[in-house]
């Protein structure tokens with residue numbers, strides 16, 4: 001799908017990868033609707049893009065809330081009359097051993113990262129089917145294709161996003177609907193994902209790092225994010241994937257060996273603690 005004169009809705013569009021996608025899509029000639037829970041950051045992003053000449057609006061949205069998503073769709077359709085690209089990109093991260101992370105934190109991560117994507121599909125895909133065109137980009141992570149210790153809630157949620165995306169593509173194709181799907185699986189990107197607790201709901205136990213081991217892991221996670229690639233590189237890859245109708249979007253070539261190694265370990269009867277090398 002060409003971006004020119006299309007309408008793109010981007011959740012988590014106020015910062016990081018979402019904002020980079022917005023800038024890239026605007027360059028490609030798309031009109032933008034940015035959806036984010038952070039109102040002030042959203043207003044700043046909309047002002048920046050508008051000043052650069054983009055057609056852009058912002059709708060304060062909580063992706064965990066189907067009613068909030070429905071309001072986003074209604075606002076998009078009343079303003080533009082159509083929606084061509086939906087980027088289900090809003091996400092949060094929390095880590096720690098499964099038994100230490102509080103159940104509220106588990107629910108929060110699954111709610112934003114998994115139900116945020118499900119709500120987006122439920123709200124926007126029927127409109128795309130009615131229109132006879134559309135493309136959904138779900139932001140997973142390389143954590144959707146491999147696992148690593150210390151970030152259990154995050155990897156669980158992202159593996160679900162990859163699975164939901166694959167099945168969505170299969171179901172749309174089986175039904176003959178001309179709606180495309182891509183799943184974005186980056187490794188580390190320089191954003192504020194390691195500060196995701198800024199968007200945790202009021203009353204949530206924000207103490208994500210109860211144990212010393214968890215604190216160490218979380219410190220490493222933040223450092224790796226800060227040493228990651230620029231979000232603009234990811235945005236370019238997404239724009240290319242939408243244009244070419246490509247499904248898997250892997251932005252870090254070094255991760256190909258990690259993915260291959262995981263599946264070789266599974267097929268070789270190995271263990272995630274001691275991967276076997278096949279071939």
Ligand SMILES: NC(=O)c1ccc[n+]([C@@H]2O[C@H](COP(=O)([O-])OP(=O)(O)OC[C@H]3O[C@@H](n4cnc5c(N)ncnc54)[C@H](O)[C@@H]3O)[C@@H](O)[C@H]2O)c1
Pocket residue numbers: 011012013014015016017018035036037038061062063064089090091092093112139140141142185186187188189190191192193194195196199225228
């Ligand atoms: N940064 C990385 O290294 C990396 C790697 C792989 C995948 N990702 C994924 O990229 C996506 C974007 O994250 P980012 O790295 O740009 O981080 P970020 O924190 O800069 O951006 C996330 C955005 O999501 C918004 N958000 C959080 N909860 C929300 C909610 N309930 N409703 C609506 N918006 C909400 C935030 O306000 C923020 O603007 C996430 O899904 C993340 O998991 C990031």
